Amino acid sequence: MAVSHDERESVNSAEELAEAIEPVVEHSLRLSIRNDPRVLAGVLFPVIGPAIRKAVSAALSDMVESLNRILENSFSTRVLGWRFTAWRTGRPFAEIALLHSLIYRVEQVLLIHRPSGLLLAHVQGPAVAGKDSSAAQDNSMVSGMLTAIQDFVQESFSPGAETPLRTMDAGDLTVWLEQGPNATLATVIRGAAPPELRHSMAGALESIQQRHARDLAAFEGDNAAFERCQPMLEECLAAKYRPPARPAARPLWIVAALLAVLGGVWLYFSMRSANEWRRALSRLQAEPGIMVVSSERAGGRYHVAGLRDPLAADPRRVLAAAGVDPAKIDASWRAFCSLDSAIAEKRARIVLQPPAGVVLASTGGVLDISGTAPHFWISGALKAAPAIPGVDRVRIAGLVDADMDSSRIALESAIIRFAEGSAEIQPAEALTLQGAAKVAATLEAEGRGIARSVSITVLGRADGGTPSPNNPNLAAARAAGVMKELIRQGVSAGVLKMDSAVDARTGAGWRNVTFAVAFGEGAEAGSR
Amino acid sequence: MTQKKILMLGAFAVGKTSLTERFVTSSFSERYRTTVGVRIHKKVVRVAGRELTLIIWDLAGEDEFVAIRTPYLRGAAGYLLVADGTRADTLRKACELRERARGAIGEAPFVLLLNKHDRLEDWALQEGSVAGLIKNGWDVRAVSAKSGDGVEDAFLSLAARLV
Numbered sequence: 001m002a003v004s005h006d007e008r009e010s011v012n013s014a015e016e017l018a019e020a021i022e023p024v025v026e027h028s029l030r031l032s033i034r035n036d037p038r039v040l041a042g043v044l045f046p047v048i049g050p051a052i053r054k055a056v057s058a059a060l061s062d063m064v065e066s067l068n069r070i071l072e073n074s075f076s077t078r079v080l081g082w083r084f085t086a087w088r089t090g091r092p093f094a095e096i097a098l099l100h101s102l103i104y105r106v107e108q109v110l111l112i113h114r115p116s117g118l119l120l121a122h123v124q125g126p127a128v129a130g131k132d133s134s135a136a137q138d139n140s141m142v143s144g145m146l147t148a149i150q151d152f153v154q155e156s157f158s159p160g161a162e163t164p165l166r167t168m169d170a171g172d173l174t175v176w177l178e179q180g181p182n183a184t185l186a187t188v189i190r191g192a193a194p195p196e197l198r199h200s201m202a203g204a205l206e207s208i209q210q211r212h213a214r215d216l217a218a219f220e221g222d223n224a225a226f227e228r229c230q231p232m233l234e235e236c237l238a239a240k241y242r243p244p245a246r247p248a249a250r251p252l253w254i255v256a257a258l259l260a261v262l263g264g265v266w267l268y269f270s271m272r273s274a275n276e277w278r279r280a281l282s283r284l285q286a287e288p289g290i291m292v293v294s295s296e297r298a299g300g301r302y303h304v305a306g307l308r309d310p311l312a313a314d315p316r317r318v319l320a321a322a323g324v325d326p327a328k329i330d331a332s333w334r335a336f337c338s339l340d341s342a343i344a345e346k347r348a349r350i351v352l353q354p355p356a357g358v359v360l361a362s363t364g365g366v367l368d369i370s371g372t373a374p375h376f377w378i379s380g381a382l383k384a385a386p387a388i389p390g391v392d393r394v395r396i397a398g399l400v401d402a403d404m405d406s407s408r409i410a411l412e413s414a415i416i417r418f419a420e421g422s423a424e425i426q427p428a429e430a431l432t433l434q435g436a437a438k439v440a441a442t443l444e445a446e447g448r449g450i451a452r453s454v455s456i457t458v459l460g461r462a463d464g465g466t467p468s469p470n471n472p473n474l475a476a477a478r479a480a481g482v483m484k485e486l487i488r489q490g491v492s493a494g495v496l497k498m499d500s501a502v503d504a505r506t507g508a509g510w511r512n513v514t515f516a517v518a519f520g521e522g523a524e525a526g527s528r
Numbered sequence: 529m530t531q532k533k534i535l536m537l538g539a540f541a542v543g544k545t546s547l548t549e550r551f552v553t554s555s556f557s558e559r560y561r562t563t564v565g566v567r568i569h570k571k572v573v574r575v576a577g578r579e580l581t582l583i584i585w586d587l588a589g590e591d592e593f594v595a596i597r598t599p600y601l602r603g604a605a606g607y608l609l610v611a612d613g614t615r616a617d618t619l620r621k622a623c624e625l626r627e628r629a630r631g632a633i634g635e636a637p638f639v640l641l642l643n644k645h646d647r648l649e650d651w652a653l654q655e656g657s658v659a660g661l662i663k664n665g666w667d668v669r670a671v672s673a674k675s676g677d678g679v680e681d682a683f684l685s686l687a688a689r690l691v
Binding site for chain 2: 114117118119140154155220
């Protein structure tokens with residue numbers, strides 16, 4: 001739009017008029033307020049109400065925007081890092097979050113009287129205001145020090161030339177200085193400010209120099225006149241934050257989190273299942289008669305292969321008892337003959353078919369047979385057992401031969417009686433002696449059949465009725481007579497022993513010969 | 529609020545920083561620390577019923593090797609010349625600096641402080657030289673940064689002449 005020369009002149013003269021009457025108007029207002037503040041308050045009431053509402057609304061809006069920005073990042077790893085920093089430094093999380101989403105923020109603006117370094121006016125951003133009041137109080141010293149530094153740099157590096165210090169860096173903060181004839185504008189910036197900010201500063205400083213040329217020239221320490229510069233300084237309190245992350249990133253993040261959770265669950269169950277499989281396998285390997293050669297867990301199924309004695313436990317049942325689903329087991333077994341004691345014992349039980357009352361126990365290749373069994377079974381077992389795989393030796397020390405025991409009882413109950421003072425075998429006793437000889441011969445034969453030694457003691461007795469120094473000889477003669485007769489009737493002399501005794505009592509009951517039978521421990525039949 | 533820039537001027541090691549710290553923080557340290565360049569302090573005082581903020585530029589002392597940087601003097605409303613009562617040459621330096629200050633900022637209120645008054649037995653100033661300055665209208669005060677004697681009065685006296 002073209003603006004005519006007259007219009008421009010009109011605008012210029014209006015500005016000049018405004019500037020000319022500004023002190024008068026200000027003075028009038030000050031007087032009016034001093035006289036009766038209610039007059040102006042009444043006039044301004046319709047304006048102040050909406051203005052306050054607007055300010056409150058803007059402050060709320062800022063707060064909501066800050067919260068939104070923080071919440072948008074609440075679940076990112078970056079924010080977790082911020083939370084850690086907040087915890088470590090003891091600073092509020094909101095402050096850390098705002099600092100990290102910050103591109104730049106002008107925290108303070110200082111207007112400094114150039115010749116004296118005195119502070120003319122000062123504004124600070126909301127993030128700084130109220131945070132550290134002592135820092136705010138020191139602005140007049142900061143103002144002086146900035147001036148001193150400027151003077152130092154100017155004089156040290158370019159004396160005489162108008163090349164003032166424009167920038168200072170200190171950690172996260174940068175100070176930009178804009179130099180006018182009588183005033184310096186300093187901005188304290190956090191982050192990386194754009195060059196446009198420099199233009200804003202120059203514009204603000206020019207405007208201040210223009211409007212307060214007389215105040216600046218006549219400045220003697222009273223900075224009241226520069227309070228009006230505050231709005232211009234506030235315009236330099238710019239800030240810029242990073243735009244929020246793309247919304248598409250969040251679903252991806254959630255998907256990744258879900259996948260991680262699912263992965264964790266899968267890993268947990270997979271490890272648990274692997275542990276169960278390991279436990280089941282070790283239980284299977286400890287089972288007698290089973291040798292696991294290979295095992296594998298793949299595709300939710302369990303593969304196991306190896307050797308198995310037909311007498312061993314069912315591997316499927318062993319695995320099922322350890323918690324493995326039998327439906328998921330693929331097993332491959334080849335038969336073998338296990339020499340394991342438990343299997344050898346089982347095998348012996350099948351082969352020997354022990355009668356009731358017989359106990360078989362196998363340990364380290366030795367089969368112990370105990371209890372009571374008929375002679376024919378013992379004889380057969382001793383022959384068959386050494387041929388059983390896993391049985392190297394058979395021990396029958398604890399086994400009673402029922403038939404031999406009957407013969408022992410029969411023999412030990414036989415009594416050959418003698419007439420007083422005689423060692424002659426009476427004709428009436430011949431039958432008893434014959435029976436005894438038969439039993440003794442049978443015992444000897446049976447003992448030989450199971451390699452169990454038999455010892456028959458022939459005990460001759462004499463009574464004490466007729467005191468005679470020959471009685472001991474008589475007892476011995478009786479035993480010898482019976483022994484001789486036994487040998488004559490077919491009993492081996494090797495199994496017979498002779499003993500004699502004289503009893504103090506008197507009577508026919510103490511003139512006799514009896515028998516005592518003893519067995520050896522028995523043979524150890526073995527294949528070795 | 530009204531602010532005034534005032535300067536601490538004097539030879540090397542006369543006690544400018546000690547006097548400033550005594551006035552600003554009511555403290556004194558026996559340890560000597562040389563001032564590099566300038567240190568700036570602030571103190572709010574009450575003069576003639578009004579609050580006045582003194583911005584005190586404590587400048588590094590001057591000797592034959594280091595000269596005071598003239599730009600630091602600009603805009604000062606007044607200054608305190610400091611001499612060490614036990615070193616006569618520091619009074620001469622104070623007079624020199626008075627001329628330098630007058631050249632840079634014109635006629636401005638100032639007070640001459642003769643420091644280390646607590647060590648009067650070591651005093652080395654000639655009676656005549658100080659009397660001559662007083663005769664010329666100088667405000668001369670014997671002070672002690674160590675004991676604090678006369679320090680606040682001297683600063684307040686200068687402040688009173690600034691408003």
